[in-house]
Amino acid sequence: MRLIFLGPPGSGKGTQAKQLGARLKIPQLSTGDLLRAAVRGGSELGKEARKYMDAGKLVPDDVVIQLILDRMQEPDCTAGFILDGFPRTLTQAEVLDKAFKAKRIKIDGVISFEIDERVLLERLTGRRVCPNGHGEWHIQFHQPKQAGFCDECHAPLVQRADDREEKIRVRLDAYRADTEPLKKFYGDLKLLRPVKAEGPLDAVAREIETTVGKLS
Ligand code: AP5
Numbered sequence: 001m002r003l004i005f006l007g008p009p010g011s012g013k014g015t016q017a018k019q020l021g022a023r024l025k026i027p028q029l030s031t032g033d034l035l036r037a038a039v040r041g042g043s044e045l046g047k048e049a050r051k052y053m054d055a056g057k058l059v060p061d062d063v064v065i066q067l068i069l070d071r072m073q074e075p076d077c078t079a080g081f082i083l084d085g086f087p088r089t090l091t092q093a094e095v096l097d098k099a100f101k102a103k104r105i106k107i108d109g110v111i112s113f114e115i116d117e118r119v120l121l122e123r124l125t126g127r128r129v130c131p132n133g134h135g136e137w138h139i140q141f142h143q144p145k146q147a148g149f150c151d152e153c154h155a156p157l158v159q160r161a162d163d164r165e166e167k168i169r170v171r172l173d174a175y176r177a178d179t180e181p182l183k184k185f186y187g188d189l190k191l192l193r194p195v196k197a198e199g200p201l202d203a204v205a206r207e208i209e210t211t212v213g214k215l216s
Pocket of ligand 1: 007008009010011012013014015016030031032033035052053054056057058059060061064084085086087088089092123124126127128136137138141142162171197198199200201202204
């Protein structure tokens with residue numbers, strides 16, 4: 001099963017991709033997570049990417065494309081994967097399409113997270129993440145076992161630099177300008193499957209499972 005999760009920042013792509021990936025036993029491949037790991041690792045790529053990420057802007061296509069194509073070569077991707085946050089521009093989508101055609105593999109479906117922008121702001125400003133990359137929670141909707149601390153390494157949780165309101169607005173602008181047009185791209189390929197992403201976590205998960213269950 002090869003899926004793409006497409007949606008605005010805060011729509012729940014990461015949360016749902018982790019859950020569904022665990023159930024289907026396929027990895028969630030998040031370009032945001034890969035980039036944040038590069039930032040934590042202090043590589044040149046990480047330093048370059050950080051400038052864009054902290055500002056809420058998209059990282060240049062060539063950087064992201066290479067990162068994800070390399071990740072897809074790893075053995076755990078043989079049975080499939082969920083692409084979370086990639087592709088995010090028309091160029092990225094076209095390169096992915098070409099790479100899949102060359103390997104004679106196909107995308108089974110593109111799950112499009114449909115959600116009102118007002119909900120996104122509440123979700124993103126309330127998100128808290130582990131500084132060591134062990135996961136993310138929400139101060140109200142998805143709380144850790146001990147308030148303010150990572151369930152796994154017990155480090156104090158922090159707010160992402162791009163989860164401040166002014167940066168969220170920049171990210172939403174980037175989504176509208178560069179990513180939303182992908183709905184038409186995948187709609188034309190008859191791969192787009194919209195899901196309502198506004199409800200509670202479990203309700204959204206059920207709708208995604210039903211939608212994915214209908215993919216052949
Ligand atoms: P990335 O990390 O991908 O950020 P994003 O797309 O902005 O997505 P988010 O992680 O903010 O939201 P999400 O939809 O995954 O929601 P989540 O499940 O976390 O990218 C960060 C940056 O990296 C980009 O801005 C860019 O600079 C760069 N980048 C990444 N990919 C790139 C690419 N392809 N090209 C160029 N640049 C790229 O949920 C959010 C919060 O809401 C959580 O706290 C969660 O607990 C809560 N929540 C989730 N679902 C629900 C629910 N149903 N009810 C209540 N709360 C919920």
